[in-house]
Amino acid sequence: MIEDFPRIHLGMYPTPLQAAPRLAKELGLASLFIKRDDLTGFAGGGTKVRKLEYDFAEILENNHDVVMAAGGVQSNLVRIVAAAAAMFNLKAKMVLGGPEFTSYDGNLLLDILFGAEIRFLPNDDANDHLTAAMTDWAEELKRSGSRPYMLPIGGSTALGSLGCITAVKEISAQLNTDKKVQIVLPVGSCGTLAGIILGARMFMPNSRIVGISVSRTSAAITKRTLEIISECRTLLNMPLDVQERDIETYDRYFTEYGSPTAEGQNAVIQCARTEGVLLDPVYTGKAMAGLIDLVVKKILDPDLPTVFIHTGGLPVLFSYEPEFRPLANVTVKR
Ligand SMILES: Cc1ncc(COP(=O)(O)O)c(C=O)c1O
Incomplete structure (x- = not known):
């Protein structure tokens, strides 16, 4: 049972x-x-906070003294790992890659605030390069007597995915409906989707889970998600049958990871100006753009209750100031 897994409490x-x-x-x-x-x-x-509650339980249990993660300069994972490491008095050593930055803003500013040490790979955020740089650093640390723990890119461990199961349990109690429900969420490294699909199996069997890719092809998502689900099944020792046909994702709402799209930006604006809810151009904005388009194309059923999982990422928004600057309606009066 999921309740039997060691977990630390970070979120509310x-x-x-x-x-x-x-x-x-x-x-x-x-x-x-x-x-x-x-x-x-x-x-x-x-x-990601839900996921890290399980990963950090393992990190603490195994007496690691350094936690490592890697990603793009605006990685949400790196920000939250850095904060959790600080909270448990562990060192945070992070590898970031991507375009050279001119200011410490968004998540990068928060990484610094949480005390992370950062190694930066200029103009290179290829996952295998980031992982190689992190592995080399971990080896260095081991030679000097440390016990580093490396999270994979995107932080998608099977253990962490267990944390997302509870999100569906919450939705089920909050919606309290017998109707079929469509649940839409962004997909990166697939751990969130894997957990949500498993949670739906357990708590909302009458739901349709729809993933919107921000970085991978649908075929790659299906493969990775099934791998994580299979590992979760082993951890949980539960015969949860999830097949390729159960994984519904769309990969036409991004061009390149991190590059804003016009539709994604419009979704950020529309959500802000209708509900006062803040999305970001990398994850939730693209996922909302997907939701909007799938409604227009009648792939989503407008008559069914629809749930959009806002997976976070607000700090990222602040690093896209140039993209939103043209919207400014400001008069300077001296
Ligand atoms: C805000 C946000 N939403 C969604 C995702 C995607 O989650 P996953 O990597 O588990 O697919 C991420 C991952 O970095 C994220 O930061």
């Missing part, structure tokens, strides 16, 4: 399930709810 649950009637009306949906996992309440929030 249940996160709200917020009705979004104005946005629903604009989109032509009978009802739309936003699962506010951006409000998990730890270090700027996000669904």
Whole structure:
């Protein structure tokens, strides 16, 4: 049982399930709810907090003294890992890659605030390069007597995915409906999707889970998600049957990881101006753009209750100031 797994407490649950009637009306949906996992309440929030509660239990249990993670400069994972490491008096050593930055903003600023030591790979955020740089650093640390723990890129461990199961348990109690429900979420390294699919099997069997990719092809997502689900099944010792056909994802709402799209930016603006809810251009904005388009194309059923999982990532928004600057309606009066 999931309750039997060691877990540390970082977040505050249940996160709200917020009705979004104005946005629903604009989109032509009978009802739309936003699962506010951006409000998990730890270090700027996000669904990753749920995952790290399980990973950190293992890190502490095995007496690691350094926690390592890697990702793009604006990685949400790195921010939350850095904060959790600080909380447990562990060192945080992070490898970041991507375009050279001119200012320490968004998540990068928070990484610094949480005390992380950072190694930066200029103009290179290829996952295998980031992992290689992190592995080399871990070897260095081991030689000097440390016990580093490395999280994979995106932080998607099977153990961590268990944390996402509880999000569906919460949605089930909050919605309390017998109707079929469509649940939409962004997909990166697939751990969140794996946990949500398993949670749906357990607590909302009458639901349809729809993943919107921010970085991978649907085929790659299916492969990785099934791998994680299989590991979760082993951990849980439960015969949960999930097949390729059960994984519904769309990979046409991104061009390149991290590159904003016009539709994603418009979704950020529309959500802010109808519900006062803040999305970001890398994850949740693209996922909302997918939701909007799938409603237009009638791939999502407008008459069924729809839940959008807001997986967090607010700090990322602040690093896209140039993209939103043209919207400014500012008059300077001296
Ligand atoms: C805000 C946000 N949403 C969604 C995701 C995707 O989650 P996963 O990597 O588990 O697919 C991430 C991952 O970095 C994220 O930071």
